[in-house]
Amino acid sequence: MSHNETISDWFEKYGNDIYHFLIYKVGPTDAEDLLQEVFIKALKGFKRFKRNSSPKTWLFSIARNVAIDEARKRKSRKWSNTVPLDKTYEPSTDLSPEAILDFNEDTQEIYQCIQKLKANYQDVLILRGIKELSIQESAKILKWSENKVKTTHYRAKIALNEELRRCAYEESESPRAAR
Structure with missing residues (x-):
């Protein structure tokens, strides 16, 4: 080949x-x-x-x-x-129908919250949480130790949860939510 x-x-x-x-x-x-x-x-x-x-x-x-x-x-x-x-x-x-479907409201909210996190957190969340790569695969891609992948993934999930809560709170407090 x-x-x-x-x-x-x-x-x-x-x-x-x-x-x-x-x-x-x-x-x-x-x-x-x-x-x-x-x-x-x-x-x-x-x-x-x-x-x-x-x-x-x-x-x-x-x-x-x-x-x-x-x-x-x-x-x-x-x-x-x-x-x-x-x-x-x-x-x-000009987005394809697949891209439009992929970016429904929930996905867009998660995407926006992930974008607010540190770059290392973004990388590990996408690789481990979204693409479901193994710890070993993620470690090779990121050039980290497996322990660093585990620790950073854990911290990134906590940070993402906090960011999602903050976004949900801000949305509930916005004038549009009161309508």
Whole structure:
């Protein structure tokens, strides 16, 4: 099997998972472009792929790095324009039906709360809680020890619960909720 065929096969197997990971990291408007970038990087770096990890964890590592790079670009654009970026998700009219379904109200609320957490908490919540990767897979992707994955995941769940409660409280106190 050629490199192209292998990467194409991996895209079929893992593309959806990588796409959803990227949605949680960067939002739905950039996720498709970044998904393509992940698989282009995988194709270019295929010779460097060490078979001591699964293709899935390798691809998630690439996706995580691509998302980090995107966050850096956004941050530099933010400072160069001196206009704060709006971190809330605004639905786009050009989203696919699947993306619209994926972003129902509950998912959007969780997404927004996850975005308010520290980057390490975001990573571990998405990998362990949403993508349901094992501790070992998450540790390889994040380049952490398994104990750090466990501890950070535990702390991230507590932080997310607190953020969800805060969001629910703010929503119940807003003028719209009184109508």
